[in-house]
Amino acid sequence: MVIVLKEIRVGLVGYKFMGKAHSLGYRNVPFFFPDRARPVLKAIAGRNEEGVRKAAKELGFESYETDWRELIKRDDIDLIDIVTPNHSHAEIAIAAAEAGKHVICEKPLALNAEEAERMLAAAEKNGVVHMISHNYRFAPAVQYAKKLIEEGRLGKIYHVRATYLQDWLMDPDFPIAWRLKKEITGSGALGDIGAHIIDLTRFLVGEMTEVVGAMETFIKERPIENEPGKTGVVDVDDAASFIARFENGAMGVFEATRFAAGSRNRNCFEINGEYGSIKWDLENMNNLHVYLSEDDEGLQGFRVINCTEEVHPFADAYWPAGHIIGYEHTFVNLISELMEAISKKKSQKPDFFDGLQNQLILDAIEQSAIDKKWVSIPQRANHIRV
Numbered sequence: 001m002v003i004v005l006k007e008i009r010v011g012l013v014g015y016k017f018m019g020k021a022h023s024l025g026y027r028n029v030p031f032f033f034p035d036r037a038r039p040v041l042k043a044i045a046g047r048n049e050e051g052v053r054k055a056a057k058e059l060g061f062e063s064y065e066t067d068w069r070e071l072i073k074r075d076d077i078d079l080i081d082i083v084t085p086n087h088s089h090a091e092i093a094i095a096a097a098e099a100g101k102h103v104i105c106e107k108p109l110a111l112n113a114e115e116a117e118r119m120l121a122a123a124e125k126n127g128v129v130h131m132i133s134h135n136y137r138f139a140p141a142v143q144y145a146k147k148l149i150e151e152g153r154l155g156k157i158y159h160v161r162a163t164y165l166q167d168w169l170m171d172p173d174f175p176i177a178w179r180l181k182k183e184i185t186g187s188g189a190l191g192d193i194g195a196h197i198i199d200l201t202r203f204l205v206g207e208m209t210e211v212v213g214a215m216e217t218f219i220k221e222r223p224i225e226n227e228p229g230k231t232g233v234v235d236v237d238d239a240a241s242f243i244a245r246f247e248n249g250a251m252g253v254f255e256a257t258r259f260a261a262g263s264r265n266r267n268c269f270e271i272n273g274e275y276g277s278i279k280w281d282l283e284n285m286n287n288l289h290v291y292l293s294e295d296d297e298g299l300q301g302f303r304v305i306n307c308t309e310e311v312h313p314f315a316d317a318y319w320p321a322g323h324i325i326g327y328e329h330t331f332v333n334l335i336s337e338l339m340e341a342i343s344k345k346k347s348q349k350p351d352f353f354d355g356l357q358n359q360l361i362l363d364a365i366e367q368s369a370i371d372k373k374w375v376s377i378p379q380r381a382n383h384i385r386v
Contacts, residue, residue, distance in 0.1 A: 107199070
């Protein structure tokens with residue numbers, strides 16, 4: 001007997017960088033994870049008809065809409081995927097949940113914690129599966145780091161260091177864009193890339209209890225594109241740094257900047273515990289560096305684990321050991337888990353609760369930078385999930 005796997009019909013809102021990354025993930029899930037429900041690229045939505053028509057063809061969607069509201073109304077859509085600028089996340093996600101659609105949303109989840117609270121409440125009230133696209137959790141090396149920590153191989157965690165360094169904004173003539181406008185993006189480097197290292201450390205180490213931070217905007221005005229001689233005010237941070245305390249007693253040091261010359265996309269962490277340490281860097285994402293103090297004297301030192309063996313999480317879906325995977329496969333892994341969650345109508349992390357908790361931390365860092373003092377992180381009860 002032939003078993004026909006359930007299909008999950010996808011409606012994507014937005015179609016640029018993240019739209020392309022998510023679309024590739026959907027297209028590759030059936031190839032690498034044939035036992036999962038199959039995503040069907042049903043429709044894509046964008047305001048520019050010429051652009052969205054072209055994107056639908058290039059990304060493999062069957063049809064398009066020029067209004068996301070029409071996409072949500074359609075009976076042939078099961079899942080709404082939101083890859084729009086941050087200020088529109090809440091409205092779209094809440095409308096999708098109220099229409100009974102499952103939802104995945106890019107990070108940060110919202111402009112602030114109040115919006116994130118409403119998004120989570122809508123998803124829970126309407127019984128839909130909800131996820132936030134923190135794709136870096138799904139690198140096999142990160143998943144293996146989580147396994148080592150959960151097994152107690154590092155013992156009590158003492159220190160966390162996490163940085164996300166980029167340099168794409170260093171040119172003062174780079175024009176002002178939506179990521180540099182607070183009303184659209186919420187925050188700058190902090191929410192854009194700092195949100196990723198916050199999520200990674202919450203995933204690996206646990207919740208933060210308080211933070212103290214600083215933020216800086218180095219270039220306060222930038223040219224307005226296609227308007228020669230005119231400039232716009234940059235009202236978000238170019239860089240943010242903060243110190244955190246964790247529930248388990250660990251200390252954390254964090255930095256997010258788009259002004260680190262030579263660092264194109266350096267997302268990395270180091271975690272030190274009583275029995276050893278681990279290190280990971282996205283720019284070398286298949287490798288996890290592991291130090292265990294139980295090793296014999298003379299043999300102690302960081303070993304490099306190439307996380308491509310069948311025993312490493314997700315790695316058995318891909319190539320023989322040593323045949324590395326890349327950035328795009330983190331989305332394939334994430335979306336494979338989303339497909340499983342929807343087909344079985346079960347919860348899957350990271351979800352909107354994680355998005356809310358991350359937003360509470362982002363808000364606290366911003367408040368700390370203003371007040372120049374430690375700010376406590378509100379701890380929300382872990383909500384009921386589908």
